[in-house]
Amino acid sequence: MRGVTAGSESVLQLLPMVFADPGEARARADHVLHTDPSPLHASVAHQVLGIWQRDFGDLKIALRHLRRARDLAARAESAEREADVLATLGVALVHAGRTRQGLASFEQGVARGSGHTRARVLYRRAYVWWVLGHHRESLEDVRRALPVLRHADDGIWTARALTLRATVHLAQGAVDRAVADFTAAERLWETTGQEHDKADAVESRGLAAFRSGDIPAALRLLDEAEERYGKLGTPTFMLSIRRCEVLMAAGLAPEALAEADTAIALLDRMGGQSTRKAELLLAAARAARSAGDPETAIARAAHAVRLFAGQRRTWWETHARLVLIEARTAAGRGSRRMVADAAAVAERLASFGSPAAPEASLLAGRIALALGRTDEAERHLAVAARSRHAGPPPARVTGWAAQALRARAAGSGRGVLEACRRGLAVLDDHRMTLGASELRARATAQGAELAALAQEASLVNGGPRRLLEWSERWRATVLSAPPARPPADPVLLGSLTAYREIAARAGEARREGRPVPALDREQRRLEREIRSRTHHMRGDGPGGGDRFDAGRLLDRLGEALLVELAVVDGQVHILLCGQGRVRRFPGGRLAEAVAEAEHVQAGLRRLAHPGGEARLPLVEAAGRRLQELLLGGAVPHLGSGPVVIVPPGALHRVPWALLPALRERVLSVSPSAGSWLRARETEPPPGGRHVLVRGPGLATGGAEVPELADRYGTAKVLEGEAAQVPQVLEDLDGAALAHLAAHGTFRADSPLFSALRMADGPLIVHDFERLARSPYRIILSSCDTARLASVGADELLGLVTALLPLGTAGVVASSAPVNDAAVVPLMLALHKGLDAGLSLAEALRDARAAQPGDPVHQATGWAFAAFGAA
Numbered sequence: 001m002r003g004v005t006a007g008s009e010s011v012l013q014l015l016p017m018v019f020a021d022p023g024e025a026r027a028r029a030d031h032v033l034h035t036d037p038s039p040l041h042a043s044v045a046h047q048v049l050g051i052w053q054r055d056f057g058d059l060k061i062a063l064r065h066l067r068r069a070r071d072l073a074a075r076a077e078s079a080e081r082e083a084d085v086l087a088t089l090g091v092a093l094v095h096a097g098r099t100r101q102g103l104a105s106f107e108q109g110v111a112r113g114s115g116h117t118r119a120r121v122l123y124r125r126a127y128v129w130w131v132l133g134h135h136r137e138s139l140e141d142v143r144r145a146l147p148v149l150r151h152a153d154d155g156i157w158t159a160r161a162l163t164l165r166a167t168v169h170l171a172q173g174a175v176d177r178a179v180a181d182f183t184a185a186e187r188l189w190e191t192t193g194q195e196h197d198k199a200d201a202v203e204s205r206g207l208a209a210f211r212s213g214d215i216p217a218a219l220r221l222l223d224e225a226e227e228r229y230g231k232l233g234t235p236t237f238m239l240s241i242r243r244c245e246v247l248m249a250a251g252l253a254p255e256a257l258a259e260a261d262t263a264i265a266l267l268d269r270m271g272g273q274s275t276r277k278a279e280l281l282l283a284a285a286r287a288a289r290s291a292g293d294p295e296t297a298i299a300r301a302a303h304a305v306r307l308f309a310g311q312r313r314t315w316w317e318t319h320a321r322l323v324l325i326e327a328r329t330a331a332g333r334g335s336r337r338m339v340a341d342a343a344a345v346a347e348r349l350a351s352f353g354s355p356a357a358p359e360a361s362l363l364a365g366r367i368a369l370a371l372g373r374t375d376e377a378e379r380h381l382a383v384a385a386r387s388r389h390a391g392p393p394p395a396r397v398t399g400w401a402a403q404a405l406r407a408r409a410a411g412s413g414r415g416v417l418e419a420c421r422r423g424l425a426v427l428d429d430h431r432m433t434l435g436a437s438e439l440r441a442r443a444t445a446q447g448a449e450l451a452a453l454a455q456e457a458s459l460v461n462g463g464p465r466r467l468l469e470w471s472e473r474w475r476a477t478v479l480s481a482p483p484a485r486p487p488a489d490p491v492l493l494g495s496l497t498a499y500r501e502i503a504a505r506a507g508e509a510r511r512e513g514r515p516v517p518a519l520d521r522e523q524r525r526l527e528r529e530i531r532s533r534t535h536h537m538r539g540d541g542p543g544g545g546d547r548f549d550a551g552r553l554l555d556r557l558g559e560a561l562l563v564e565l566a567v568v569d570g571q572v573h574i575l576l577c578g579q580g581r582v583r584r585f586p587g588g589r590l591a592e593a594v595a596e597a598e599h600v601q602a603g604l605r606r607l608a609h610p611g612g613e614a615r616l617p618l619v620e621a622a623g624r625r626l627q628e629l630l631l632g633g634a635v636p637h638l639g640s641g642p643v644v645i646v647p648p649g650a651l652h653r654v655p656w657a658l659l660p661a662l663r664e665r666v667l668s669v670s671p672s673a674g675s676w677l678r679a680r681e682t683e684p685p686p687g688g689r690h691v692l693v694r695g696p697g698l699a700t701g702g703a704e705v706p707e708l709a710d711r712y713g714t715a716k717v718l719e720g721e722a723a724q725v726p727q728v729l730e731d732l733d734g735a736a737l738a739h740l741a742a743h744g745t746f747r748a749d750s751p752l753f754s755a756l757r758m759a760d761g762p763l764i765v766h767d768f769e770r771l772a773r774s775p776y777r778i779i780l781s782s783c784d785t786a787r788l789a790s791v792g793a794d795e796l797l798g799l800v801t802a803l804l805p806l807g808t809a810g811v812v813a814s815s816a817p818v819n820d821a822a823v824v825p826l827m828l829a830l831h832k833g834l835d836a837g838l839s840l841a842e843a844l845r846d847a848r849a850a851q852p853g854d855p856v857h858q859a860t861g862w863a864f865a866a867f868g869a870a
Contacts, residue, residue, distance in 0.1 A: 011041045014048045016156060019196040023233055026052045040081060043072035047085050054092045056234050058271040062092050083113030087121040094128045095273035099312040102128060119148035123161045130168050131275055133315020133352065138168050159188035160197065163204055173355040173391060175211045182208050199228035203239050210246050211392060218246045223532055237263055237276045244283040249394065253290035260284035278307035278316065285323045289330065297327035318348045322360050334367045342367060343380060355395055358387035362402045374409050381406045388422070396426045397447070404453045413461030417470075420454035423447070424473060447474055455568045464584035465550055468575050468673070471566040472548040475648070475672045495529045500725055500761030502526060507757070527753055530766060548674040554580055556680050560642040560666075564673055565630060567648050574634045577673070583637070588629030590650060596626050597654045604655065604816040607859035616855040623658035630654070635661045642666035642841065644869075646673050653787065653815045655862040657848065664849070668810075668841040668866045675804055679868035682809040684776045688736040690715035691775070693723055695742025695757045699820040702741035704781070704827040711835060724760040729767060737834070738775035739827070744799070746787040751798045754787070756780070765802040773807035777840060777870045781827050786813035786865060800867050810840040810870025814863040822860040826851060841866040 011032060017025040029048040032041055050065035066089040073082040086109030093102030106128065109121040126141035142165045149158045166181035182204050189198045206221030222243050229236045240263040247256035260283040267277050285300035301324035308317035322345050325338055346360035361384035368377035381402045388399025400423030407415025427447045451474035458467040506519040553562065554577060561578035565587065572587030587593075603619035606612035627635065630651070643665055645656050656662050656669060670676035690712045694702035702719070709717050716731050723742075732738050743757040755762030768774060780786075786800050800811050812830065829850045833843025848861035 011037075011044050014044060015051075016194065018048050018051050020192075020194045021232070022052055022056060022196060038076070039072045040076040040078060043069045043076060043078075043081055043085060045069075046072065047088055050092065051088060054088075054095065054273070059092065059096050059273055060271055063089075063096065066092055079112045080114070080117040083109045083117050083121055086112065087124040091124055091128055094131060094311070095275045097274040097307070097311045099132065116148060116152045116154065119145040119152070119154075120157055123149070123157060123164065126161070127164055130164060130171070132311075132313045133318075135168050135172055135315070135353065139165065142168075155188045156192055156194055156197070159185040159192070159194075159201075162188070163197075163201060166208070167204060170207060170211050172353045173211075173395075175208065175392075178211070179208050195228065196232055196234060199225050199232065202228060203242065206246075207242050210242070210249065215246060215250050219243075219250070219532070222246065235266065235270070235272070237267060237272070237280065241276075241279050241283045244287055248287055248290050253287050253292075256287035257284055257291055257293075257296075260287055274307060275311060275313070278304050278311065278313070278320075281307065282316065282320050282323065285320070285327065289323060289327050292330075294327045294331040298324065298331065301327055314348075315352050315354070318345055318352070319354070319356060321345050322349070322356060322363070325360075326363055329363065329367055334370050336371060336373075339364050339367045339371070339373070339376065339380075346380070346383065355391060358384040358395055358398045358402070362398050362405075365402060365405060369405060369409060377409060378406060381409075388419075393426050393429070397423050397450070399423075400426065401449055401453075404450060408453065408457065413457045416457040417454055420450040420457075420470075423450045424454075450474075452568070455566060459568050459573070464575055464582040467566055467568075467573065467584065468564060468577065468582050469548060469550055471564060471575070472672055472674055475674075492530065495526055496764075496766065498526055500758075502761075503755075504761035507762075527750060548672075548677075550577075550582065553577060553673055553677050554582075556677055557644075560644060561638060562644040562646060562673055562676065563631070563634065563638075564646040565648055565651065567650075572630060574630070574632055576634045576637060583634075585633040585637075587632045590648070593626060593629045593654075594650050596622050596629065597651060600626070600655060600658065601653055601816055604859050604863055607855050608817045608819045608863075610856070613855045616858070619658065619859070623655075624660060626654060627659040627661055631659065631661060638665075640665065642668070644673075644676055645669050646671070646676065655815060656865060658862045664845070666839075666841045666845050668869065670868060671801055671804070676869050679804065679809040679870065682776070682807065682870070684736055684809070684870075685734050685773065685807075687734075689731075689734070691731045691735045691738045692717045693728055693738070693740045693742065693758075694719035695723055695740070696759055697743055697757060698741060698782070700824055702781075704824045704831075705739070705741055707828055708739060708831055711831060721759050723758050725758050725763050725767060728758060728763060729771060732775055732778075733771045734773045735775040737777045737779075739779045739781065739831070741781045741827075744780065744782040744785040746784045746798065748787075752802070754798050756782070756785070756799075765799060768799070768802050768806065771806055774803045775808060777810045777834075778803060778808055778812075779827070779830065779840075780811065780813040781823055783814060783817045786811075786815040786867070804868060808868065808870075810866060810868040812840050812844060812864055812866050815865060816859075816863040818860050818863050819856050822851075822857045826857075826860055826864065839866075840868070840870055 014025050014029055014032070017028070025048055029045040032045040037045065046065045046069035050062045050069060053059065053062035053065060066085065069085045070082065070089055073085050086105045090102045090105035090109060093099075093105060106121065106125045110118060110125070113121050122141045122145040126138045126145065129135070129138035129141060142161050146158065146161050149161060162181045162185035166178040166185065169175070169178035169181065182201070186201050186205070189201050202221055203225035206218045206225060209221055210218035222239060225239055226236055229239065240259050244256040244260050247253070247259065260280050264277060264280045264284065267273070267280065281300045281304035285297045285304060288294070288297035288300060301320050304320040305317055305324060308320055321341070325342050325345065328338065342360055342364035346357055346364060349357035349360055361380045365377045365381035365384060368374075368380060384402035385399050385406060387395045388403055389396070400419050404416050404419035404423065407419055424447050451470070454470040454473065455467060458470045502519055502523045506523050509519060557578050561576060564575040564577065566573045566575055567590050570590050572590055572593065574585040574587045576583045576585065600619055600622045603615045603622065606615045607619065638661060643662060645662075645667065647654060647669070652671075657667055668676075670679070692705050692708055692712075692715050694705040694717070705717065705719065709715055718728055718731060740756055742763075745755045745757070745762070747753045747755075752765040755764045757763075780799065787798060800813055803811055826847050829847035830843050833846045834840070838846065844864060844866045851857040851861055
């Protein structure tokens with residue numbers, strides 16, 4: 001092989017090469033061993049192969065190579081060579097879970113080496129101390145090594161030592177120190193050809209961005225690091241662990257769990273490091289706990305605890321025990337013993353200087369409160385509450401949650417509300433740094449407990465108006481400010497174009513009964529890429545969007561009434577707003593209402609097709625039960641004017657026009673009172689452009705569109721090949737009214753990929769978010785266009801909620817499958833009303849009344865709702 005000679009210098013260059021070009025270094029080391037090398041050169045080659053196997057391959061093979069390298073170094077009578085190999089072997093032994101043997105190898109290495117070599121040994125021992133969670137010892141070894149490395153003008157190892165020190169600082173919560181070290185290290189890396197180390201530096205910057213609260217930057221940097229590692233062909237287990245942390249902070253716990261489990265399976269197949277497996281199990285346990293899967297969290301955390309204990313990694317073991325106790329508590333296994341266990345974990349974490357210590361104290365306090373041990377709970381909660389004034393957002397939120405629980409235990413409703421207000425303000429600032437609407441929605445889950453505590457306190461100690469204000473405080477917050485517009489990113493735009501092409505081909509193949517797995521896989525890959533790119537977008541920063549003002553709402557309602565359904569501890573409370581006041585009426589249990597709504601949806605699906613007429617009485621009976629559960633005693637007070645319904649996320653699929661008290665009135669629906677108010681105050685665009693779009697494959701061929709074109713005369717009509725996504729988006733931007741007759745597809749697994757079918761493929765929610773201003777009024781005349789996914793605390797993601805913050809004041813859409821033929825007369829009647837100057841809600845009421853009285857047409861009318869206030 002070219003480039004490898006018998007000279008000591010060239011062989012020794014293989015060691016830095018293993019982190020610059022791992023595959024080439026491995027090939028050259030193999031070549032050296034086939035050239036009858038001296039013991040010294042053979043020692044280097046085996047060390048290179050051992051490093052490669054340790055970091056990218058099989059740990060058992062790595063140990064064989066490294067022991068052989070050590071023995072050959074001793075035969076070569078080179079103390080410096082032997083010291084260097086002993087350090088590499090020590091790292092491998094610790095990663096294999098043989099901590100005592102690994103530390104003993106380091107002791108020998110420090111004793112055998114001197115000067116520059118000893119400094120490199122100390123750096124690697126510092127790394128091992130970090131792996132073991134011994135942060136003070138790690139910093140001490142770095143302190144001893146750095147001056148020697150700098151004096152030797154060793155840029156590579158100095159940069160490694162600075163990167164390690166920064167990583168330890170992050171583990172201790174010292175973000176500013178970490179950023180300074182990462183910055184200094186990166187300047188040094190730019191002077192070298194160490195591509196693997198450069199990728200590691202980018203990964204480390206991603207971790208620092210995350211600790212600073214900048215999730216979009218963290219995701220972007222971790223993706224960049226993964227791309228760099230991919231070019232080198234190296235596994236990315238540590239990166240997977242870090243990405244899991246970031247995904248969980250963004251509210252994407254299921255994705256984090258999938259990432260961790262995939263990495264664990266790959267590591268097991270490779271026979272890789274047991275230390276990394278333990279860390280991945282801990283990441284998986286945290287993700288499962290956040291995803292609401294306590295049994296999986298218990299299994300993963302218990303396995304991690306056993307591995308960490310066997311590896312003598314006390315810092316890590318203690319963090320795993322915290323997750324194990326949290327998961328057991330979530331599974332309903334609280335006990336006095338668990339209070340003591342959580343307190344012991346908190347004390348140990350505090351001794352380590354871990355930022356997770358307040359979380360453990362909060363857990364101990366929660367368990368004690370649940371057991372009625374208020375004095376003991378107060379001790380633990382007081383400790384946790386100290387974190388509310390400093391540290392990263394999650395730590396401060398933990399502190400305010402503890403303070404709220406203290407106030408509740410002391411009977412101070414005012415104290416509860418103040419702590420919840422302060423804690424949610426911290427989360428607002430954090431949430432608004434996120435540009436992607438999906439991340440903003442999912443991040444609200446972190447504030448769910450604070451919002452629930454505030455609602456409970458408002459119910460007990462305040463009037464209906466205060467309950468309304470706190471119900472609005474953490475509901476549909478994504479709609480309070482538009483998402484960051486996707487940048488003019490050629491990669492993102494290219495991915496969206498490719499996605500449309502692949503999705504169109506895959507959809508056609510499925511419709512013809514010949515699914516193509518390769519197309520499905522490519523579609524999923526492109527979806528991941530698009531989501532990843534949009535997650536990189538950063539928001540405008542602090543400020544939670546518009547603040548809800550109950551007085552302003554009551555002023556703007558006029559003759560209308562708004563019914564907001566608040567849920568406290570599973571019970572529905574009906575807040576009737578209007579005529580200058582807010583009144584409260586008791587409702588039913590949320591779980592019963594959700595079950596009835598599912599029965600109604602099943603009935604509407606049957607009624608959408610001929611032969612389902614027998615279901616009509618059952619559907620109407622379910623509507624009466626829903627009215628009793630969700631409107632209750634408020635019905636006699638509804639008057640005869642317009643009504644706005646604001647349901648919680650769990651009830652977004654209720655067909656409100658089915659309820660007897662709402663059937664014949666002007667009715668609109670809104671995700672929150674605040675979003676209705678913003679829609680009410682949205683001005684229509686100048687010019688009054690109308691756009692009519694007819695997509696392919698409709699059973700009726702979109703028969704209403706030609707008639708609507710005649711009605712409006714100057715409307716822009718896009719149909720056939722003209723109905724392609726780029727042209728549709730161009731014409732929708734800033735329109736006064738848009739009517740889209742196109743097949744709708746709702747994606748519960750990924751709601752922002754819910755779509756309308758155009759000539760060139762799907763028009764997805766991500767496409768709508770690129771509009772400068774979405775149409776003032778938009779009518780979606782196909783099935784399921786109003787279906788939404790409930791995520792976070794009480795957030796909804798889908799087509800309708802994507803349009804409302806982008807300038808749309810009103811949407812008509814369906815929450816159920818509908819009969820295509822019955823839709824046509826309903827839409828024509830709807831537009832007749834709009835042309836006469838009615839609002840969407842008024843026109844839809846009249847359109848329902850104008851339909852034939854048969855079950856199919858009745859069900860079609862019930863399935864559609866007017867959202868917003870236009």
